[in-house]
Amino acid sequence: MGRAFVYVILGGGVAAGYAALEFTRRGVSSGELCIISEEPVAPYERPALSKGFLLPEDPARLPSFHTCVGANEERLTPKWYKEHGIELVLGTRVKSADVRRKTLLTATGETISYRILIIATGARALKLEEFGVTGSDAENVCYLRDVADATRLVNVMQSSAGGNAIVIGGGYIGMECAASLVINKINATMVFPEAQCMARLFTPKIASHYEDFYISKGVQFVKGTVLSSFEFNSEGKVTGVNLRDGSQLAADMVVVGIGIRPNTSLFEGQLTLEKGGIKVNGHMQSSNSSVYAIGDVACFPVKLFGETRRLEHVDSARKSARHAVAAIMEPSKTLEFDYLPFFYSRVFTLSWQFYGDNAGEAVHFGDFSGTTFGAYWVSKGHLIGSFLEGGTKEQYEALAKATRLKPRVEDLAELERQGLSFALTL
Numbered sequence: 056m057g058r059a060f061v062y063v064i065l066g067g068g069v070a071a072g073y074a075a076l077e078f079t080r081r082g083v084s085s086g087e088l089c090i091i092s093e094e095p096v097a098p099y100e101r102p103a104l105s106k107g108f109l110l111p112e113d114p115a116r117l118p119s120f121h122t123c124v125g126a127n128e129e130r131l132t133p134k135w136y137k138e139h140g141i142e143l144v145l146g147t148r149v150k151s152a153d154v155r156r157k158t159l160l161t162a163t164g165e166t167i168s169y170r171i172l173i174i175a176t177g178a179r180a181l182k183l184e185e186f187g188v189t190g191s192d193a194e195n196v197c198y199l200r201d202v203a204d205a206t207r208l209v210n211v212m213q214s215s216a217g218g219n220a221i222v223i224g225g226g227y228i229g230m231e232c233a234a235s236l237v238i239n240k241i242n243a244t245m246v247f248p249e250a251q252c253m254a255r256l257f258t259p260k261i262a263s264h265y266e267d268f269y270i271s272k273g274v275q276f277v278k279g280t281v282l283s284s285f286e287f288n289s290e291g292k293v294t295g296v297n298l299r300d301g302s303q304l305a306a307d308m309v310v311v312g313i314g315i316r317p318n319t320s321l322f323e324g325q326l327t328l329e330k331g332g333i334k335v336n337g338h339m340q341s342s343n344s345s346v347y348a349i350g351d352v353a354c355f356p357v358k359l360f361g362e363t364r365r366l367e368h369v370d371s372a373r374k375s376a377r378h379a380v381a382a383i384m385e386p387s388k389t390l391e392f393d394y395l396p397f398f399y400s401r402v403f404t405l406s407w408q409f410y411g412d413n414a415g416e417a418v419h420f421g422d423f424s425g426t427t428f429g430a431y432w433v434s435k436g437h438l439i440g441s442f443l444e445g446g447t448k449e450q451y452e453a454l455a456k457a458t459r460l461k462p463r464v465e466d467l468a469e470l471e472r473q474g475l476s477f478a479l480t481l
């Protein structure tokens with residue numbers, strides 16, 4: 056048995072939702088487009104899962120955060136897909152792909168063929184087992200990638216009220232979940248191997264500001280070590296964690312955020328991979344001209360830096376999706392993707408944005424004991440990255456614009472003195 060479509064999007068996450076909207080704007084006909092997703096729900100804004108979804112009061116729940124509300128556009132509910140003649144094949148995992156024959160085989164045994172395939176399979180959360188720790192499938196150990204994980208996390212938080220949570224990992228998931236745990240009145244201790252939180256992005260000075268703020272909210276930090284094993288009770292629930300430095304911490308629950316791996320396995324040996332993702336050109340087109348890749352799974356040329364990158368952020372998922380659809384529908388009118396990397400987070404009352412690249416020398420500015428401060432990164436005499444906490448819309452826009460321009464910076468001390476006004480007056 057089988058069905059055939061002109062366009063198939065494999066994966067039903069953020070990128071799939073934004074691609075669907077772009078297809079309808081560019082005039083896809085009813086019955087031409089199909090989205091296949093392992094998740095049982097239509098595409099949604101994944102960032103909500105570690106923020107509004109975890110709030111104790113008035114939490115965000117579907118359908119309120121279906122794509123594309125994250126960019127204040129239309130909210131694409133299942134009804135919207137139906138009205139636009141887009142086939143949503145939900146709760147269905149694709150178990151193999153044949154790019155030569157242009158077919159996908161689903162776990163339910165259906166063969167779906169395409170003329171153009173867009174791979175939007177995103178990524179999966181790394182498991183502690185991959186680092187030699189066993190037992191992370193216990194009922195009170197939570198990962199966070201999809202709405203099923205988030206629902207489980209909410210249930211585990213409710214049954215751990217007033218108790219202790221151990222958060223493994225000092226990245227995005229660790230930081231956002233530790234804040235949510237505290238807001239839910241659960242004591243949170245963050246454990247991570249580095250000397251500071253958010254080591255992939257923050258400078259030590261920026262990290263120290265956030266850590267102090269977290270400490271003021273009751274979060275504790277155990278740095279420079281990792282989990283070596285869990286302690287269990289007779290029912291198989293985790294009651295504590297043993298750390299490699301020999302210490303032990305009691306736990307009513309554990310949240311793990313130790314990074315991701317892009318879901319490329321269906322295409323290994325069939326498409327060119329790079330930096331863990333599917334290598335694409337400036338049209339998001341892979342080494343097979345009928346196959347495109349977007350979002351977390353795509354490794355694409357970032358013109359601004361003259362090299363390929365795989366980004367794991369929602370803005371790049373949204374924009375790469377739109378760009379791929381433009382390139383598919385109007386190839387001759389579509390230029391190369393010219394993307395300025397943009398990351399952000401919101402925790403407690405804090406909110407930051409980052410543009411560009413955090414390479415080279417960091418120059419801090421602003422009032423680190425107050426509410427607005429930031430940093431520029433300067434490499435080979437040019438400003439290439441910028442970070443701002445607590446900015447206004449205008450300030451963030453100025454920072455984005457300045458970073459894209461990559462202005463020449465002769466004097467780092469002068470840049471530090473000018474601070475935000477450097478970007479505002481450029």
Ligand code: FDA
Pocket residue numbers: 065066067068069070071091092093094100101102103104105147148149150175176177178199200201318321349350351352366367368369370372397398399400401
């Ligand atoms: P995404 O993961 O969204 O979707 C992939 C889809 O493919 C899933 O539905 C999956 O089930 C499906 N799939 C995979 N393999 C399949 C198969 N074989 N068959 C069928 N379906 C398959 N970023 C940011 O910039 N700011 C933020 O605040 C946050 N916050 C945030 C919170 C949380 C909890 C997470 C997990 C992530 C974020 N992110 C973020 C990152 C952001 O959400 C991420 O970059 C995008 O979701 C990537 O979109 P994609 O569509 O590429 O993958």
Ligand code: NAD
Pocket residue numbers: 105186223224225226227228229231246247248249253254255281282311312313314315367368369398399400401
């Ligand atoms: P991450 O890469 O941000 O952080 C992983 C952290 O895990 C590292 O900082 C390190 O401290 C820790 N770590 C690595 N190996 C470990 C080990 N063996 N034991 C213990 N700790 C270890 O990844 P994440 O926090 O898991 O986030 C997952 C994905 O979700 C990322 O793609 C991220 O971009 C995305 N996300 C983004 C946002 C945002 O942009 N605001 C928010 C949430 C999630």
